[in-house]
Every structure is written in C-alpha cells, then in structure tokens.
Amino acid sequence: MSVLVLGGAGYIGSHMVKQLLADGQEVVVVDNLVKGHRAAVDSRAKFYEVDLRDKAALSAVFEQEQIEAVVHFAAFSIVPESVAEPLKYFDNNTAGMVTLLEVMNEHDVKQIVFSSTAATYGNPVHIPIKETDPQNPINPYGESKLMMEKMMAWADQAYGIKWVALRYFNVAGAIEDGSIGEDHEPETHLVPIILQAAAGKRPYIEMFGDDYQTPDGFNVRDYVHVMDLTAAHLLALNYLKEGHDSAAFNLGSATGFSVKEMVAAAREATGVDIQAKVGPRRAGDPDILVADSTAAREVLGWQPQFDNVADIIKTAWHWVEMHPNGYED
Numbered sequence: 555m556s557v558l559v560l561g562g563a564g565y566i567g568s569h570m571v572k573q574l575l576a577d578g579q580e581v582v583v584v585d586n587l588v589k590g591h592r593a594a595v596d597s598r599a600k601f602y603e604v605d606l607r608d609k610a611a612l613s614a615v616f617e618q619e620q621i622e623a624v625v626h627f628a629a630f631s632i633v634p635e636s637v638a639e640p641l642k643y644f645d646n647n648t649a650g651m652v653t654l655l656e657v658m659n660e661h662d663v664k665q666i667v668f669s670s671t672a673a674t675y676g677n678p679v680h681i682p683i684k685e686t687d688p689q690n691p692i693n694p695y696g697e698s699k700l701m702m703e704k705m706m707a708w709a710d711q712a713y714g715i716k717w718v719a720l721r722y723f724n725v726a727g728a729i730e731d732g733s734i735g736e737d738h739e740p741e742t743h744l745v746p747i748i749l750q751a752a753a754g755k756r757p758y759i760e761m762f763g764d765d766y767q768t769p770d771g772f773n774v775r776d777y778v779h780v781m782d783l784t785a786a787h788l789l790a791l792n793y794l795k796e797g798h799d800s801a802a803f804n805l806g807s808a809t810g811f812s813v814k815e816m817v818a819a820a821r822e823a824t825g826v827d828i829q830a831k832v833g834p835r836r837a838g839d840p841d842i843l844v845a846d847s848t849a850a851r852e853v854l855g856w857q858p859q860f861d862n863v864a865d866i867i868k869t870a871w872h873w874v875e876m877h878p879n880g881y882e883d
C-alpha cells in the first residue's frame with residue numbers, strides 16, 4: 555500500500571516524500587509541475603505528471619496504485635495573486651478538492667491529511683490562535699482553503715472520508731543534507747528572500763513597516779522547520795490509521811519572531827552582514843500571528859526538533875549554498 559502525495563514536487567510536498575520514505579513507506583507523487591520541480595521528487599517515489607482537476611487521469615493513478623491515504627499539498631498559495639485572480643484559486647484549490655474527494659470515494663480511499671493555513675483565521679481575535687477561534691478569511695486564498703476544510707467535513711459525514719486539516723503558520727528550512735529546499739517562483743516567503751540578500755542576489759531586504767504593536771515595531775510571525783512540519787503529517791496519518799475522528803490542528807512554534815529578529819538570526823546563521831531597510835507597511839498584515847499548537851502536541855504527540863530560528867535558517871542556507879540557482883543547477 556502507498557501514500558499518495560499530491561503536490562509532492564513542491565517545497566513542502568518534496569520534504570513529505572523524504573519523510574515517508576525514511577519511515578519505510580511506499581510513496582506515489584502526483585504533481586502537474588505548475589509550480590513544483592521534477593528534480594525535487596526523490597527517485598524512490600513513483601511520479602505521475604497529472605493535474606488533480608483531470609478526473610480521468612487522477613482516477614487512472616488510483617486504479618494503477620494501491621493508495622491507502624492521501625496527503626494533499628497541491629494548491630496555489632500567493633495571497634496578493636488570489637486577491638487579483640480569485641477564480642484561479644477557487645478553480646485550482648477548491649474545485650480541485652471536489653475532484654479529489656470524488657475520486658477517493660469512488661476508489662474507497664478514506665483518509666486524507668490536508669495542508670490548511672493560518673490564512674483561514676483572517677485577523678486573529680486571540681494570540682496565540684487556537685483551532686476553535688473564528689475562521690473569517692480576509693483573502694480568496696484563505697477562503698479557498700476554508701472551503702476545502704468544509705468540503706472534507708461534509709464528505710466525512712456523507713461518505714466516511716476521515717481527514718486531518720493541518721493549519722500551517724510559517725514554514726521554513728530544508729532537509730539537513732541540503733538535497734532539496736525552497737525554490738518558489740515568484741518567491742514570497744521571508745526566509746528565502748532574506749537569503750537572496752545574503753547570497754548577493756538582491757542588495758538588501760525590505761522590512762515592511764516598523765510601527766506595528768509589537769516590542770520592536772516589526773510584525774511577528776512563528777516559524778516551523780519543514781521536517782518538523784512533515785513529521786506532524788506522519789503523525790496525522792497514523793492518527794487516522796488508528797481510527798480517530800477527523801480534526802484540525804495548528805502547526806506553529808508558539809514563539810513569535812519579528813522580521814527584524816529574523817534578519818538578525820539570518821546574519822548569525824550565514825555569517826553575512828545582510829543589509830536591511832525599512833519600507834512602508836503592506837495592506838492587511840496583522841501585527842502578530844502566532845499559533846497555539848497544544849492540541850497537535852497533546853493529541854498527535856508532535857514534538858518539533860527545531861526550536862531556534864537561526865538553526866532553521868542554517869538548514870535553508872545550506873540548501874542555498876549547495877544550489878545557488880535552485881533546481882536549475
């Protein structure tokens with residue numbers, strides 16, 4: 555039996571593939587490579603270049619392979635793009651989930667672990683954010699993911715498809731051997747952008763706004779290492795295998811770091827005097843986004859290994875040093 559990793563050629567999905575292989579599992583990857591990289595997929599996994607909205611092609615994979623569970627990373631995830639092109643997000647993310655759940659149901663595959671996001675909460679009403687807090691997304695990306703969560707809940711009620719939604723906050727770092735890492739186009743995540751400045755690919759990092767309601771005025775986020783994140787997915791798969799009920803869990807570090815602190819940690823991790831400038835605030839950026847991950851720790855038994863952002867950044871830097879042009883090398 556195999557685990558199907560949808561979006562397994564992407565940043566987090568390719569690390570999930572490594573995590574599953576290290577656990578001795580058989581892995582099948584489906585990715586249309588719209589964002590991902592063929593070279594990111596470990597050669598021990600079976601790879602299908604398929605768009606998940608192509609029902610016939612996706613069904614053919616389920617007929618060919620013995621799939622026992624699905625881990626679903628395949629989605630678009632750039633917030634400003636989702637505001638400009640909302641239908642692109644509802645088509646790929648939300649409508650993609652309809653096809654996936656139909657195909658799973660038709661092939662009697664009843665377990666799914668899903669990449670959800672802090673963006674489903676919108677502006678937080680409490681810090682740290684708990685799973686039970688209101689979900690009021692403020693952009694189409696977050697809305698598309700919230701709709702996907704709700705679709706799984708109804709599919710559970712109707713067909714008995716059990717799900718775990720893992721709501722990520724900020725994910726960073728790379729597998730420690732540096733063989734795979736983060737290579738998005740365009741890059742919108744803070745750590746790889748800081749490292750572009752460290753590598754001389756941009757003259758400086760722009761920190762958006764220094765007048766937030768935080769101790770140093772820069773906005774605060776929490777960061778989880780990508781291998782800690784994928785370890786939580788493995789625990790979620792086991793949780794479903796043991797027959798537990800569907801559930802949602804936050805995955806965050808509980809400790810927030812400001813953008814300024816992240817730049818300082820990156821200077822420490824790389825040994826490079828990274829230049830930084832303060833720019834204007836971006837619309838819609840909350841002061842602080844930090845997760846309460848108590849439930850993931852208590853129910854799933856999740857124990858993140860990386861608790862220091864400089865160590866997380868070191869692993870991302872190792873990937874950058876080994877692959878200065880990302881997967882183009």
Ligand SMILES: NC(=O)c1ccc[n+]([C@@H]2O[C@H](COP(=O)([O-])OP(=O)(O)OC[C@H]3O[C@@H](n4cnc5c(N)ncnc54)[C@H](O)[C@@H]3O)[C@@H](O)[C@H]2O)c1
Nearest residue numbers: 561563564565566586588589590605606628629631669725
């Ligand atoms: N990176 C983060 O910090 C973060 C935070 C919160 C949530 N997430 C969620 O985690 C997931 C993975 O994020 P990532 O950073 O690895 O993104 P990514 O873009 O690197 O990976 C997504 C993968 O899905 C594939 N894909 C997209 N649409 C597809 C389709 N229709 N059919 C088949 N394949 C398709 C892409 O080619 C890509 O390989 C996303 O769903 C995202 O919403 C990520």
